[in-house]
Amino acid sequence: MNMHALFLGFLVILGFIQSQAALVRYTFVVQETNYTRLCSTKKILTVNGQYPGPTISARRGDTVIVDVVNQASQNITIHWHGVKLPRYPWSDGPEFITQCPIQPGSRFSQKIILSDEEGTLWWHAHSDWSRATVHGLLVVSPKIGTTFPFPKPHAEVPVILGEWWKNDIQTVMEDFLRSGGDPAISDALTINGQPGDQYNCSAPATTKVKVEQGKTYMLRMVNAAMNNIMFVAIANHQLTVVGTDGAYTKPLKTNYVAISPGQTIDLLLEANQPRNRYYLEAKFYNSNPRSLFDNTTTTAIIEYINGNYNASATPFSPLLPTFNDRNASANFTSSLRSLASSAHPIDVPLEITRKLLYTLSINRLPCATCVGRDNRFAASINNITFDTPRTSILGAYYRGMNGVYGDDFPDNPPFIFNYTSDSLNTSLQTPMDGTEVKILKYNDTVELVFQGTNVVSGIDHPMHLHGYSFYVVGSGFGNFDRQRDPLNYNLVDPPLQQTIAVPQNGWTAIRFRANNPGVWFMHCHFERHVSWGMEMVFIVRNGKSADTRMLPPPPDMPKC
Structure with a gap:
């Protein structure tokens, strides 16, 4: 040879x-x-x-x-x-x-x-x-042969934030839907499945992270909790945000993190403090005191190797924002920036072909079977409470089945009002019911403004879009102003995310290019809001070439 x-x-x-x-x-x-x-x-x-x-x-x-x-x-x-x-x-x-x-x-x-x-x-x-x-x-x-856009950390540490109910979660959900009100609050918050040593019977299993002084660690954090944004901090340590939702960010030094359900954040922790024990603490942020939530704190322990300390002593605690500090949540979220480097470029759509405004509301519907009340909570996008079908929308679209969904989801709210007013007419509380989707053409450039409302009660909404990342180009409190607010958009280095917290009684603008054909879900990542109907579907049409068309289904797709 x-x-x-x-x-x-x-x-x-x-x-x-x-x-x-x-x-x-x-x-x-x-x-x-x-x-x-x-x-x-x-x-x-x-x-x-x-x-x-x-x-x-x-x-x-x-x-x-x-x-x-x-x-x-x-x-x-x-x-x-x-x-x-x-x-x-x-x-x-x-x-x-x-x-x-x-x-x-x-x-x-x-x-x-x-x-x-x-x-x-x-x-x-x-x-x-x-x-x-x-x-x-x-x-x-990163791919083999490439690396992080920051010095490689000594080790990577998972930090999965969650909730725990003593009761069966299916029972919690069924009781909540039957009652028409809010769900039972969780019995504990968790870090990596453990509640932490401030809860009964939990001290021996509290999550511990051992660190060596002088080294840097990457915390891979996700908020897997069901119904609330979380504040997180580590006593005496500053954190550096370097990524969120699978995309790198410009380094952001911070004393605390606000992380929405569904969101992920990559953080660098420098072990640069005296060799002791420090709490990593997480608690819920809730902008609406009328909404029930778990007001406890979960803990993990950052423990320095070879430290000279009493292992039975209480670790140092961080200072977290107050539970209802909406400015702390919004300020952290709006501080994120894409890395926008030559190795990690961004491509923000500048010429927009589809402008959408979607209101996010809590609603009420009559309920004859709810115990102790004559109405039940609902939720809507553009005043439509989503009615989930009993078969797959994707399967129906692919096979051309009629009667499963409509394609008339509105680009704008059905009527205009002062969305964030402290005093709103009760007639605004009743939504429509439907399984409507929004059709987008392949390569449409979309600007979508989420507008929170004070209907029934204003609260933050962590909105998640499947199938896409989007650029968060602007946000603010109050009603979105189509003439004024776009002048302050960040079109240079906006963060690339799939989950974004729309602030209480405020707005958030996102942009994306519709270049992924298929059926893609969008919903609030508060599970109670999903159960109430705060969800909708985008259908992105195929492009003209073979490589811009949806691939066929696998042979083992589950059947209804």
């Missing part, structure tokens, strides 16, 4: 190895598992018997196959939060939006196609309220 042929053979083998390395496979077995927290034991839904669930590790551009095997007694779907799945919405996961649920005793092999995501993402159940315990990290590392 001559050297040329040998070299070509080497390239073929090398290419084969690289292509094989780009395919990662996991098995997720969904099952009921006994777990003990807060002095009591209950059966919870888990993946592979773990709570939180296993971490998926991949590199930018990889394809991950996850074989989901349902050995539980209830339906399940899994969503890969923050993954765009280019041209392949079949694996996205929201129940009755892109798929029918995986029924007990069945399985579904989900193909997760990674594209430009890099950093911390996560996965979670997207059926009923099962994401309370069915969730875990999805870590996307």
Whole structure:
């Protein structure tokens, strides 16, 4: 064999190895598992018997196959939060939006196609309220041969924020829907599944992170809680934000973090303090005191190696913003900036073809069966409370089935009023009911302004869009002014996110290019608001060329 042929053979083998390395496979077995927290034991839904669930590790551009095997007694779907799945919405996961649920005793092999995501993402159940315990990290590392746009940290540490109910979560959801009011508040907040030593029976299992003085650690943080934004801080330590929602940011030094349900944040922790023990604390932020919420604090312990301290002494505590400090939440969120470097460029749409204004409201509907009340809470986008069908919208769209959804979701609210007024007519409280979608053409450039309202009661709304990242170009309190507010947009280095907290009685403007054909869900990531109907669907049409058209479904799609 001559050297040329040998070299070509080497390239073929090398290419084969690289292509094989780009395919990662996991098995997720969904099952009921006994777990003990807060002095009591209950059966919870888990993946592979773990709570939180296993971490998926991949590199930018990889394809991950996850074989989901349902050995539980209830339906399940899994969503890969923050993954765009280019041209392949079949694996996205929201129940009755892109798929029918995986029924007990069945399985579904989900193909997760990674594209430009890099950093911390996560996965979670997207059926009923099962994401309370069915969730875990999805870590996307840089490609081989590249690295972080900051000095490589000594170690990476997961920080998964969550909630724990002593009661069965399915029962919590069913009681909440039956009552027509708010859900029962959780019994504890958690860090990596542990409530922390400020709760009874929890001290021995409190999450501990051992650090070495002089070294830097990356905290991969996700808010997996069901119903509230969280404030997080570490005593005596400043944190540096370097990424959010699978995209890098300009380094932002901060004494606290405000993180929405669904959002991920990458943080650098410099172990530069005396060798002692320090609390990492998290508590809920709630801008509306009339809304029930867990007002406790969960803790983990940052523990310096070779420290000279009393292990039984209480660690130092950080100073967190007050629970209802909406300025602290909004100021942190609006301080994020894209890295916008030559190695990590951004592409903010400047010429807009579709301008949308979507109001986000809490509503009321008559209820003859609600115990002790004659109405129940609802929620809406542009005054439409979403009515979830009993079959997949994606399947209906792909097969041209009629009668499953309408395509008349409005570009603007059906009527204009002072959205954030302290005194609103009660006639505004009753929404319409429907399964309407918004149709976008391939390559439409979209500006969407979320407008919070004070109908019934104003509150923050963490809005999440499937299938896309978007640029957050502006935000503010009060009513959005179409003439004035765009003059202050950040079109230079806005953060690239998939989940954004719209401030209480305020607005947030996002921009994205509709270049991912398919059916894509958008909803508030407060689970109670989803249950009340604060959700809608975008359908992005195919482009003209073969590589701009939606791919066909896999053969094992679950059936309804």
